Structures are given as C-alpha cells and as structure tokens.
Amino acid sequence: MNIHLLENADNLSKEYADWLVDYVGKTLEKQDRFTIALSGGSTPRKLHELLATDAYKDKIDWSKLHVFWGDERFVPFEDERNNAKMAYDTLLNHVPVPASQIHVMPTNLSPEDASAEYEKLLNAYFVPADDPGGTDFHFSFDLVILGMGDDGHTLSLFPGLPVVHESSKWVTSFWLEAQDMYRITLTYPIVNKARSVTFLATGEKKAVVLKEVLEGIKNVDLYPSQIIQPEQGELHWFVDRAAASKLSR
Ligand SMILES: O=C(O)C(O)[C@@H](O)[C@H](O)[C@H](O)COP(=O)(O)O
DSSP states (O other), rough: EEEEEEEEEHHHHHHHHHHHHHHHHHHHOOOOOOOEEOOOSSSHHHHHHHHTTTTHHTTGGGGGGEEEEEEEEEEETTTTHHHHHHHHHIITTOOOOOOBBOOOOOOOOOHHHHHHHHHHHHHHHHTTOOOOOOOTTTOOSSSSEEEETTTTTTTTTTTTGGGGOOSSSSSOOOOGGGGGGGEEOOOHHHHHTTSSEOOOOOOGGGGHHHHHHHHHHHOTTTGGGGOOOOSSEEEEEETTTTTHHHHHO
C-alpha cells in the first residue's frame, strides 16, 4: 500500500492530478484505452475542476478514456445528488471524452435492471472473448477512484449491510433505508481486480475512521473500506494532514 500524505485538500488534488497524468500516460504507452471508474461524494470535485483547467486539460489523451462509475445514488440524472451529474458538471462537460465511451450507471430503469445492464457492460469490457467464463481474467479497470465516508463506507458498501459481502455479482442495487433511496454499486470483487485503486480522504472528520481502516483490526462489517484490497493491482491512499492526524506512522 502507498500512502501519499499532503498538506491540505488543494495540495492533494494537485498531487493526485500529477499522479494521474503520469499513470494514464504510461498506461497508454502499452495499450490504447484507459478504463477509469469515478467516485461520487464531494472530495473528487476539486480534482475534477483542476483536471478541467488549461494547465491539465492537454496533459491527458481524453479520447482514449472509457469512463465508468463506482456507485450511484438512484435519483434522476438532473438531481444534484446524482454522482454522474457531479462528474459532468465538474469535468466531463469540459474535456473531450467521446460520449460513446462514458458509461453512466442508469437510473431510468428499475434498480435490478440497471445493475444487470451495467454488469453486462463490464463483462463485455473486461472478460476476454476467448474466456467467456472469466477463469483466466486478471484485471478489470485500469483505475478505480474511491472516497471514504466518515463511517468507513466506500462505494455504496455501508457498514453492517449484506452488500459489503456481495461476491456473486460485480454490480448490485439495494434499498438504502438510511437515505431513503436505492443505490447501485460495484461490489468488492470487481474493484479488487483493478490495476490500481486510489482512495481520496480529506478533513478531520475522517481521522478516527481512517486510523481504524488502516491500522485497526480487520472488521469489514464495521469498516467496509477495508474490503478493498487489490489482488494484483496497486492500492494508494491520498490523504491530507487532517485526515491522517490520528495515524501512528
Ligand atoms: O455516492 C457516494 O456517496 C459515494 O460514492 C461515496 O462512497 C463517497 O465516495 C463517500 O461517501 C465519501 O464522500 P465524500 O467525498 O463526500 O466525503
């Protein structure tokens, strides 16, 4: 695991943007597409806005990006809570990713149909045609960007819910009582097959839970972020000083 410790949220966005430019560039020297799953929440906003500035826009070959989401609040696209809307407003409306390569989690179908359709799409992207059962399938996304809630959740894997352990599907949906809405989310097995997984966590409200997630006893029901452990890929945590303030190292 790699921990990138930055002074504050602005520095973190800049460090992450530089890391991303480098990683996308190196990956595209070896292959001609880059698959990325974006996160919802508020933390990635600054990063998105930075990537959309003139200073960064031209450093990434956006035409090669294939964009997905890690999870979605099951509200219409126009709703301010919709994760895809946030990403369009802050980044995707400002950079030239071909529309056919942007794969929003649908919220205009039933939650079950939406997750089944998204899973089918991921299958088509990641399971080699000569290995339909996916038995020799090593990697999914080139990059998954994740956030972590103050309660230790990531994606829509919330503490104490069965969805944390879902392993028979890559995408699932469920009713989230606490927020009075359905959620659609990637599950841990497909995320753990990514080549690189990066968490972004800032602010003192995350300090206690970050310590538990990184240094505490493993208990994924209490701290679902702990279930994210790439099998063969890299795990990076980008944290600011406030979020890291309780870590012992
Ligand atoms: O849709 C969502 O709510 C998420 O994708 C969620 O997992 C998010 O990443 C964390 O809650 C962190 O959110 P913040 O960045 O706002 O702290």
